[in-house]
Amino acid sequence: MTAGFTGGLTFQMSDGASPEVYTTIQETKSLSGLGKTNPLIDVTSFDSAAREYIAGLADGSEISIECVRTHASPNAQDALIAIVDSKTTRNFKLTLTDGTTPIVYTFAGVPLSWTITPSFDDAAMIAFTLKISGDITVA
Secondary structure, three states, X not given: OOOOOOOOEEEEEEOOOOOOOEEEOOOEEEEEOOOEEOOEEEOOOOOOOOOOEXXXXXXXXXXXXXXXXXXXXXXXXXXXXXXXXXXXXXXXXXXXXXXXXXXXXXXXEEEEEEEEEOOOOOOOEEEEEEEEEEEEEEO
């Protein structure tokens, strides 16, 4: 049996400066949708015996990030809200680790939305949606 990534997720946002400084988005509870899809391009011709395809340019997925809402200052969640409001593309890093070996995914993201969900019975949550723009680097 192989070891899984338990408790080893860090999601960070760049400050957009040069050199870039990354800040951890605190209280990240879940993250989904990191990846890309290659669309099919039909290259079938009259000489083809059957349909023929090639892969097109990769399209990055939309990523959903859910965090427990925090109010402490400084607050990276508030900074990400400001990025959504200003429609500013930023670089992001997702680091997964098993405690020994980190895998880092770096990509540019277009901020699409944020939503706060208060609750009487549970922690208040904040969700963000980003669209990957360009390639994903894995190191």
